[in-house]
Amino acid sequence: MTTVERARRLASERPDRPVPCPECAAQVKGANLERHLAKTHDGAVGAHEARWGGPERVGSRWLLVLVLAAATGAAVYTATSGDPDDRIILGAAAVASLAIVVWGAVAWGVPLFPGRLRVDESGAVLRHSFGLARRRLSSIDKVVIGTAMESRPSGNSGNDDSYASVDVRVGGYLQMRGGRRQITVHCPSAGGVRSTWAGWEQGKKRKRLDITLDPREFVALQLALWERGTLSPR
Ligand SMILES: [Zn+2]
Incomplete structure (x- = not known):
């Protein structure tokens, strides 16, 4: 099933509630998703699998x-x-x-290491370190959602401490946990992930992020987690 098909199914299950658009990640009322896809995205059909790429920070x-x-x-x-x-x-x-x-x-978010993330029936896999290594979750027992942070140079470093830094918000994260392992997925604009889904736990602010996805792929990840029963519509 493609991401667009997943979104259509979710929209038909909850016509009066917001659904994340699979193309632009905007929150669209379920009943209006079809019209939004036709008007804004030329009736997108999408063919993405549950496999996405973005800069990773494990390598x-x-x-x-x-x-x-x-x-x-x-x-x-x-x-x-x-x-x-x-x-x-x-x-x-x-x-x-x-x-x-x-x-x-x-x-600090410089995209030097390309990563790949895949979700399937059994779990999730993060490929990192230029494909030389991977982290596999053989199950996804829990999803944690929270605010993503990065340390940045403060710019007003005094003489005593030339490495002064400030923590800034850089969107949100969705962390998949399986046993003792975890994969933390960052998105610069996490959008309506909290209001769309149930079945997750609130996490603390985190700086340790594993891979960054753009908003569209972040929505595709949410829909894939819904299809495998890990998340449910709120
Ligand atoms: Zn859209």
Whole structure:
């Protein structure tokens, strides 16, 4: 079933309540969805599967951990080898600094790492680190929804603390949990996710986000979760 077909089915089940448009993510009264699709989107038929792409933030965390471990190891090894080589120590420091810069940029929302998210009958899969790794939920037991945050430089750093930062809201997140694993999906404009659905829990503000989807794909994710019975219309 395509996302548009899912939205049509949801609209027919609740004609008097808002339904997220599968094309533009606007909240449209169920009874008016067909007219909205015809007028605004040329009668969109959509063929998307339950598979979406967007920048992910897991890969940069792994990169940081790996590079810091390797750089520390190289620096310690050469420092204790009896013949310390400054070039290796400085090189290790430079590589570690670069990894920290990349990690920081990704944490501020710079889309450096492409990710893929898929939802199926059994669970969900996040492919990250340029497709080299994935995180699989073999079930989706719980959905948590909350406000997404990012740290940004405050811009008015004093002399004492040149790394002052402020936390800013950057939309919302929907977190899928299965056992002890979780996948946190961020969307810059989460729209009416709270008012459309029941069956989720309110979560705290979060900065640790795994993948960012655009509003249209975020709606497609919600409709896929509805189809598999994880979310229900409010
Ligand atoms: Zn629309």
